[in-house]
Amino acid sequence: MIIPSIAFFCFGSIVGSFLNTVIYRVPRHESLLFSFSYCPQCGEKIHFWDNIPIISFLILGGRCRYCKKPIPLRYFLVELVTAFLFMISYFKYGLSYELIFFAFLAFILVILTFTDLEKRRIPNSVVIAGIFFGLYMSLIFWPLAFIDSLLGFLVGCVMLLFWAVMGKLIFGKESLGCGDIKLAAMIGIFLGARDILLALFLGFLLATVGGVLLILMRRLRWDSRMPFAPFLAAGSLGTLFLGNSIFAWYGKLLG
Numbered sequence: 001m002i003i004p005s006i007a008f009f010c011f012g013s014i015v016g017s018f019l020n021t022v023i024y025r026v027p028r029h030e031s032l033l034f035s036f037s038y039c040p041q042c043g044e045k046i047h048f049w050d051n052i053p054i055i056s057f058l059i060l061g062g063r064c065r066y067c068k069k070p071i072p073l074r075y076f077l078v079e080l081v082t083a084f085l086f087m088i089s090y091f092k093y094g095l096s097y098e099l100i101f102f103a104f105l106a107f108i109l110v111i112l113t114f115t116d117l118e119k120r121r122i123p124n125s126v127v128i129a130g131i132f133f134g135l136y137m138s139l140i141f142w143p144l145a146f147i148d149s150l151l152g153f154l155v156g157c158v159m160l161l162f163w164a165v166m167g168k169l170i171f172g173k174e175s176l177g178c179g180d181i182k183l184a185a186m187i188g189i190f191l192g193a194r195d196i197l198l199a200l201f202l203g204f205l206l207a208t209v210g211g212v213l214l215i216l217m218r219r220l221r222w223d224s225r226m227p228f229a230p231f232l233a234a235g236s237l238g239t240l241f242l243g244n245s246i247f248a249w250y251g252k253l254l255g
């Protein structure tokens with residue numbers, strides 16, 4: 001168990017390194033193919049020995065070898081988080097179609113969390129890739145029933161649309177964007193109708209707690225808009241890995 005876990009952790013960190021490229025390039029409309037890694041500050045080409053996931057950041061002390069400017073901590077975080085997510089997915093699903101299906105969702109959620117945090121953007125291309133991959137896998141390999149995927153898509157879409165309209169009526173301004181609605185619909189394909197409801201509930205709960213904390217810490221004004229994708233991603237990953245335990249606990253609570 002230890003050797004495959006380490007292998008999945010290492011492979012996950014390599015995937016994380018690719019996700020970093022997607023997070024940086026897609027919102028800037030740069031190509032993902034046929035170009036080498038470069039320092040975003042000085043433009044110097046990064047050699048492969050300075051591009052080893054997780055490790056290079058630590059060896060370089062978080063600074064570019066050439067211009068010595070700080071490398072954003074995000075590069076390190078994304079590699080580490082992706083490595084852990086892939087390893088945990090392997091623990092939960094073993095070598096299976098479910099592993100590919102749910103790890104893909106986790107990877108997309110990592111991308112959209114950081115594009116939303118950094119650029120306030122949920123790129124359409126990434127969401128559409130998720131929708132197509134999710135529907136294709138669900139139709140061909142049945143990690144969950146295809147009809148459940150379709151229902152999850154509808155539930156995610158309708159619920160967020162409802163809250164977007166309610167938010168506009170109550171606060172008189174947009175609180176959820178179009179990107180958030182598409183994102184919830186995409187997640188629904190992977191989680192199905194029951195679990196997307198839990199993911200949305202957890203997402204709203206975390207966003208409320210997070211929003212109040214940020215306002216108290218004076219990091220956010222009460223009337224400013226907060227990115228929602230990171231909270232929805234956290235709620236979805238929580239549902240993915242702990243959903244069954246939460247439903248079992250809730251079932252006991254109801255007696």
Ligand SMILES: [Zn+2]
Nearest residue numbers: 039042064067
């Ligand atoms: Zn540099």
